Amino acid sequence: MSFHSPFPDVEIPALSVYDFLFGSMAEADLERPALVDGTSGDVVDYRTLVGQIQGVAGALAARGVGVGDVVGLLSPNIPAFAPVFHGILRAGATATTINALYTAQDIVKQLEDSKAKALVVVSPLLPQAKEAAAEVGIPDELLIVLDGAEGHPSLRDLLVEQAPAPEVTFDPATHLAVLPYSSGTTGRPKGVMLTHRNLVANVCQIFPRMGLGADDKILAVLPFFHIYGMTVLLNAALYARASLVTMPKFDLVEFLENVAKYKCTYVYIAPPVAVALAKHPLVDKYDLSSVHTIFSGAAPLDRVLGGAVAERLGCKVRQGYGMSEMSPVSHAIPFDDDDTPLDSVGPTIANMECKIVDPATGAEVEYPTGEGVSEPGELWCTGPNIMAGYLGNPQATADTLDSDGYLHTGDIATVDANGVVTIVDRLKELIKYKGYQVPPAELEALLLTHPQIADAAVIGVLDDEGEEVPKAFVVRQPDSGLSEDDVMAFVAERVSPHKKVRKVQFIDVVPKSSAGKILRKDLRSAESAAPAS
Incomplete structure (x- = not known):
């Protein structure tokens, strides 16, 4: 039978983001x-942020970007x-956020599939962005370089134009706000169509459970381009009128320095960061006493590991679950719940219903x-x-x-009589490396292009630190001297x-079925039987 959230429904206003x-x-x-x-210490207050959002929206509209554009x-x-992300949405356009680690060809695939009309980038990523933009036909005047580059408009250029934000009309229930790309339960990345209502709903659903307040200072190291960072950090924090301390990438020393320097109170992480917080000797050299809550998502957090972090830092540790296809959160351990086991993902959030099938x-x-x-x-x-x-x-x-x-999540779960859900296995083939999605089919197709590889299959396995990593099982061509390296x-x-690929x-x-499907369970058996390297 289906089961509802144990929490009362929340009101979801019919508004744009x-x-x-x-x-x-x-x-x-x-x-x-x-x-x-976090790097420079520069501060943007809410008055400035709102003004910049309006300015970006006006500048985009002046360039012909509006409702129906990506x-x-x-x-x-x-x-x-x-301001750029919300300026895109304010202009009535749809934002497709792109992984900052992507190669030019990865970027091309997303721009082509989403039919993007313009691209906004930072100068360190301009080489691959420029190559991709040229390939898909985005002109230089619509390749916007935030911090400036010759021949391209900058964020400053957009703002000094002082073009008025456009009057736009659309239905928040159906109009697409964002197009993040997800591999779903398997296969190549696909554009996940999330409406304004989807994003508004998820903030409303999770807000009572998160314990976020206006006085919180939130360390934002999880990427905003990922739906977890987009909804749980960026949008929920702004809704709370809290402060976000941004980090462009994870570096343990900078992470610890920023928490200590800015007195961060709430920290969102993925499990690999928890490993460092629990075990690394550097942690003891910093004053992290300002932190009251650490929330982990994007991949399963072990109960013992989470407990070690809570004890070492003297803070609450909570875990949640979701997918891009759910905007993303569907389950979370509430901030004020000290009884729910940490290796669960907590109860279903408000306004949701689930089944286990x-x-x-x-x-x-x-x-x-x-x-x-x-x-x-x-x-x-x-x-x-x-x-x-x-x-x-x-x-x-239709398959999902x-x-x-x-939504058929592709994850195997149990539920207890209190409505607490625990993810116990993965039905889907997707590998989660440090919270990023790695589709085995993509790596298998690439491996098969190597002239010395006769066949290949890829699964996720655990490394020495308990992190899931891609491992390739490779059949060499006869007389090949191909090595693991x-x-x-x-x-x-x-x-x-x-x-x-981290292991070979x-x-x-x-091993394949009669229908030609790779038998990944047999590969996992082979992995467990393989001698330690």
Whole structure:
């Protein structure tokens, strides 16, 4: 049977993202710091942020960008990300946020698929952005370089124009706000169509559970271009009128220095950061006493590891679960709940309903009673935060989103009688490396282009620190002298850093079903039986 959130439904206003976040800004809030550059210390207050959003929206409209258009945004976490991202939405356009680690060809694929009309970038990423823009036909005047580059407009150029923000009209329930790219449950990245209502809903749903307040200072190291950073950090923090301290990339020393220097109170992380916080000796050299809560997402957090972080830092540690296709959060351990086990993902958030379904039979798993826990099954979720579908891919949409509106997550879960959900396994083939999605099919297709590789398969395995990494099982061509290092170097030269193959095992044949599907469970058995390297 299906089960609802244990929390009462929350009201979801029928507003655009801009009007929801900034439409009722109190005068006192306008002077509050909204964004702090962790590197330079520069501060952008809410008054300046709102003005910049309006300025960006006006400048884009003056360049012919508006309702129905898509704008690519390729940037790490810097304060300028916020006014540009929200300026795109304020102009009525749709933002497709691009992974800052992407190669030129990765960028081309996303720009082509989303049919982006313009691209915004920072100068360190301009070489690959310029190559991609040229390939898809984006002109120099619509390749905007935030910090300036000859021949391209800068953010300063946009703002000094003082073009008025346009009057735009659209239905928040159907108009696309963002197009992040996700591999879903398997396969190549697909554009996830998220409406203004989806994003507004998810902030409303999670806000009562997060414990965020206007006096919080939030360390923003998780990328805003990823839906986790976009909703849980950027949008929820701005809604709370809190301050975001931005970091362009993770560096442990800078991370610790920023927490100590800016007295950060709330820190969102992925599990690899938890490993450092629990084990690295550097942590003891910094005053981290300002931190009251650490929230982990993007990949499973081990209970022992989370407990070690909580004890060492003297703070709360919480965990949540979601997917890009759910805007992203569907489950979270509330900030004021000290009883829910940390290796669970907590109860379902407000306004959502879930099922656990036996993947073999399609039958709904019975909800437990008393102190019981359900049998495991695939987690299905429905609610106002569920995507509209995959862009231009009705088959993939139908495979993931059923006619009753339930998203089939591809993750195996259990639920207890209190509604607490635990993710126990992965039905889907997607690898999660440091929170980034790595589709095995993409790496397999690349490996098969190597003249000395006869066949290949890729799965996720755990490294020595408990991080899931891509491992390639490779069948060499006869008389090939191909080495493990050769294979890893071949892939590394052709993919984004997070997609690198980190382990290689040579085998005689890739196990496949009669239909030709790779039997990944057999590879996992081979992995567990392989001698330690």
